[in-house]
Amino acid sequence: MISKPSLRRRTMQIATITVALSLLATRPAHAMHIMEGFLPWPWALFWWLMTLPFWIWGVRRLVFLMRERPETRMMLGVAGAFTFVLSALKLPSVTGSSSHPTGTGLGAILFGPAVMSVIGSIALLFQALLIAHGGLTTLGANAFSMAVVGPFVAWGVWRMMRKRSLWLAVFLAAALANLSTYVVTSAQLALAYPDATSGFIGALMKFGAIFAVTQIPLAISEGILTVLLFNALQSNAAAELRSLGALENVA
Amino acid sequence: MHRLDAYAHASRLRHVHPLNKFAFALTVIALCLVLDRPAVSAAALLWMAGLSLLWGGATPGFVLRLLAAEGLFLALGVVAVAVQIGPVGQGGGWSATVTPASLAQAGALLLRAFACASAMNFLALTTPILELAAAAQRFRAPAALLDVTLMMYRSVFLLLETLMRMQRAQESRNGYASWSATMRSAAALGSQLFAASWRSGQRMEMALQARGYEGGALPMLTPAYTLSRTWPAVACLVLATLLGLACL
Numbered sequence: 001m002i003s004k005p006s007l008r009r010r011t012m013q014i015a016t017i018t019v020a021l022s023l024l025a026t027r028p029a030h031a032m033h034i035m036e037g038f039l040p041w042p043w044a045l046f047w048w049l050m051t052l053p054f055w056i057w058g059v060r061r062l063v064f065l066m067r068e069r070p071e072t073r074m075m076l077g078v079a080g081a082f083t084f085v086l087s088a089l090k091l092p093s094v095t096g097s098s099s100h101p102t103g104t105g106l107g108a109i110l111f112g113p114a115v116m117s118v119i120g121s122i123a124l125l126f127q128a129l130l131i132a133h134g135g136l137t138t139l140g141a142n143a144f145s146m147a148v149v150g151p152f153v154a155w156g157v158w159r160m161m162r163k164r165s166l167w168l169a170v171f172l173a174a175a176l177a178n179l180s181t182y183v184v185t186s187a188q189l190a191l192a193y194p195d196a197t198s199g200f201i202g203a204l205m206k207f208g209a210i211f212a213v214t215q216i217p218l219a220i221s222e223g224i225l226t227v228l229l230f231n232a233l234q235s236n237a238a239a240e241l242r243s244l245g246a247l248e249n250v251a
Numbered sequence: 252m253h254r255l256d257a258y259a260h261a262s263r264l265r266h267v268h269p270l271n272k273f274a275f276a277l278t279v280i281a282l283c284l285v286l287d288r289p290a291v292s293a294a295a296l297l298w299m300a301g302l303s304l305l306w307g308g309a310t311p312g313f314v315l316r317l318l319a320a321e322g323l324f325l326a327l328g329v330v331a332v333a334v335q336i337g338p339v340g341q342g343g344g345w346s347a348t349v350t351p352a353s354l355a356q357a358g359a360l361l362l363r364a365f366a367c368a369s370a371m372n373f374l375a376l377t378t379p380i381l382e383l384a385a386a387a388q389r390f391r392a393p394a395a396l397l398d399v400t401l402m403m404y405r406s407v408f409l410l411l412e413t414l415m416r417m418q419r420a421q422e423s424r425n426g427y428a429s430w431s432a433t434m435r436s437a438a439a440l441g442s443q444l445f446a447a448s449w450r451s452g453q454r455m456e457m458a459l460q461a462r463g464y465e466g467g468a469l470p471m472l473t474p475a476y477t478l479s480r481t482w483p484a485v486a487c488l489v490l491a492t493l494l495g496l497a498c499l
Contacts, residue, residue, distance in 0.1 A: 035324050037367025038360070041284040063395045070465075071456050073395075077402020078410075078452035082445055084403065085410040122400050126407065129375045129383075130255055132317045133324075136371055137280055189328060196353060197337030206331040221434075228438030237446040 033127070033142045034185065036135025043192045048140030051121070054148045058118035065115070076111075080119040083107045084126055101222040102181060105174030106229065108151035109158050110246050120147025145184035150177040162250045169250075170230045175223030182215045183208070253408070254313065255375055262377040263308045268476040269378045269386040275486050276374040279493065280367045286497045289359050292366040294496050298489045299369040306485075307377045314372065321368045325361060333357035380404055385473055401469060410448055417443060 039047070065072050086103035107116045121143040128134040134142055154177035161169035186207040195202035233241055241247050259265075264272065276299075283295050300318070303309045333354050336347045384400045417440050421427065426436035 033324075035321055035328070035364055035368060036371045037280065037283060037364035038325065038328055040287070041281070044284065059393050059396050062399065063393060066395050066398075071453075073398055074402060074452040074456040074459070075449070077399050078406045078448045078455075080399055080403040081406030081410050082448045084407055085414055085444065086441060118396065119399070119403075122403055126380065126403070128371060129378075129380050130407075132255060132321060132368070132372055132375055135367070136277065136374075137284065137367070189331070193332050195337065196335050196350070198335075202336050203331070206334065206336060207328070210327055210331055225434055225437055225441075228434060229441040232438050232442030233445060236442045237449065240446065240449045 033124070033134040033146070034138040034188065035133075036128070036138055038135070039138050039141055039188070039192050041137070043188070044137040044140060046140075047138075047144050047188065051117075051140045051144045051148060054114075054117040055121065055143075058114045058116075061112075061114040062118055076115065076119070079107075079111060080122055083116075083119060084123040087123075087127075101174075101225055102146060102150065102178050104146055104150035104181065105154040105170075105177035105222065106226050108154035108177065109170065109173055109230075110241075110244055113148075113151040113155040116151035117143070117147050120151065123147075141188050142185075145181045145188065149184045150181040153177050153180040164251055166251045167227050167231075171223040171227045174226035175219045178219040178222045179215065182211050182219075186211055255317075256379065256408075258307070258309050258313070258376045259379045261308065264306055264377040264482075265379075265474060266477045266479070267377075267482050268478070269382045270389070271482070271486075272374055272378050273383060273386075275489075276370045278490060279370040282490070282493045282497075283363055283366045283370070286493070287359070287363060288497055289362050290496045290499070291493050292359070292362040294492055295366040295489075296362070296369050298492065299366070299373045302485070302489075303369070303373045303376045307373065309376045314369075314376075317372050318365065318369060321372075322365065325364050325368075329357045329361045329364075332360055381471070382473055385471060398469065401471070406448065406451070409451070410444065413447055414440065414444055 062076065065076070083103045083106075086101060086106070104116065104120060107120065111119065121139070124134055124139055124142050124146065125136075128136060128139065154173040157176055158169050158173040161172060186204060189207045190200055190203035193203055194200045195206065198205075234247075238247070279295050279299060283292050300314055303314055304311055333349055333356075334347050335350060335353050381401065381404055384397055384404070388394075388397060421436045421440065425432065427433045
């Protein structure tokens with residue numbers, strides 16, 4: 001015999017799970033950014049300050065590159081546009097729906113993490129103002145996860161693995177960059193909204209679970225796509241890759 | 252994306268200085284975040300959506316569509332805030348519960364995020380990025396950064412056009428018929444796009460050098476900004492309403 005309050009709670013649970021699942025099913029296909037106004041202001045400020053040193057470093061590198069090789073001025077702009085447009089590629093997910101790659105893994109391999117931290121952040125600003133996705137106050141948090149942590153993870157993996165196996169290095173760099181972006185996003189949300197009873201860990205599990213369902217297959221898809229893309233680049237644009245230094249010390 | 256940009260260029264508020272609009276939208280967002288009251292958020296949502304529609308000249312359907320797209324993403328995060336999980340009893344089992352307090356928090360959060368999003372949409376609907384970036388020169392933003400931003404803006408639309416054309420060509424040849432075909436097509440598309448964008452960058456660089464370009468900010472035409480009396484008055488009225496609602 002189920003008592004009345006617990007029956008009510010059970011009904012409530014089923015209702016919320018149904019709502020959550022139906023939302024997951026209708027999820028539009030885009031990278032997950034923290035929307036404008038979602039973070040309380042102390043956290044928004046905190047992530048801006050966390051990202052600032054990387055921006056300063058990235059801009060310094062940019063200025064240096066342009067002074068050294070003035071012709072990179074146009075190339076960097078076009079490369080930035082390429083990373084932005086890359087997120088419009090159709091990427092099939094194992095779950096059936098289609099989605100878009102983040103492109104941060106490939107960007108870090110081609111241009112390095114310093115330049116990516118700037119270019120990725122500008123791309124995020126464009127996403128906020130051109131497709132109303134993301135935000136201005138949350139730009140710091142989104143840039144930290146997508147333009148700083150993602151590229152750094154990709155760059156590190158790429159540097160460690162490229163001498164052993166090229167395809168594995170590309171795959172892991174892209175997949176782990178994608179995955180780490182979402183882990184960081186989940187942590188950022190959990191820090192801002194810890195669970196009332198189970199605290200940060202509980203909140204991390206909640207936000208993580210919501211994203212993990214779609215993100216783990218997506219990370220694998222992005223990894224596979226990036227391997228294919230890199231192979232195609234080697235045959236179509238080998239000279240460009242070489243001038244970027246992306247083919248140095250590879251297996 | 253094209254439509255949002257088109258609205259920004261055609262906006263009736265384009266004569267207002269971009270930094271003016273930027274500061275206004277950011278102040279509204281900051282007030283919503285710092286005051287964090289449902290009444291303030293509701294007022295900001297109505298004001299900003301209203302201004303985009305009635306003064307900015309956007310259509311109601313488009314403004315609603317932007318908010319609906321943002322709402323879908325928000326809903327996911329809000330559900331996680333509304334549902335609380337934790338250990339129950341001595342058995343060590345975990346359960347998910349919804350309490351009135353958590354529901355209220357989630358509701359207030361949803362409203363606040365909608366208000367901030369509509370303030371951001373107001374900026375996006377009335378101010379082209381190009382002008383915003385050019386206006387940032389005043390703050391001594393590094394020229395290298397501005398150049399890259401402006402180049403990116405110009406290239407994004409060209410590249411997207413190329414991407415769409417390539418994608419349509421692939422689709423018409425059953426390029427996205429199966430999982431493996433989609434992967435192959437996407438990879439071919441990405442690499443061709445990279446090569447195409449690289450070459451267009453090189454051509455642009457060559458064309459500029461042929462015209463004596465030696466670095467530095469690219470000159471661009473900006474419209475003449477005028478300071479009407481109505482704009483500051485309305486901006487002050489909006490901010491006063493929000494502050495007034497917070498004092499109530």
